[in-house]
Amino acid sequence: MSAISYLIFFFIFIVVGSALLEFIFWAIEKSFDYSREYFFPTTRSPELPRAILDEIEQEAHDFVWNMHRVGDEPEMGEYYRVLNYFYKKKYVDYFG
Numbered sequence: 026m027s028a029i030s031y032l033i034f035f036f037i038f039i040v041v042g043s044a045l046l047e048f049i050f051w052a053i054e055k056s057f058d059y060s061r062e063y064f065f066p067t068t069r070s071p072e073l074p075r076a077i078l079d080e081i082e083q084e085a086h087d088f089v090w091n092m093h094r095v096g097d098e099p100e101m102g103e104y105y106r107v108l109n110y111f112y113k114k115k116y117v118d119y120f121g
Contacts, residue, residue: 073112073119081111 073081085108089099 071120073116077115077119078112081115082108085111 085104088111089104089107092099092103
């Protein structure tokens with residue numbers, strides 16, 4: 026056989042071997058993920074309905090704006106802290 030046929034054989038061997046190894050590693054990773062999810066399920070916590078979320082946002086907005094005087098606008102951080110507090114409170118009321 027000539028040198029070109031050896032190079033072609035070598036190239037095909039490397040490509041097929043790489044694809045086969047890639048598939049084997051992918052299958053091992055997937056089976057590990059499935060078994061981990063089976064033995065240690067990661068359930069997502071339930072979420073509040075959209076209407077309640079809108080109500081919480083409106084309450085936080087009203088609370089923050091009523092807390093400040095005219096000309097002194099609230100910062101976004103204050104709004105997010107109040108929103109987080111109201112969300113946690115409503116979440117416990119709704120699901121707890």
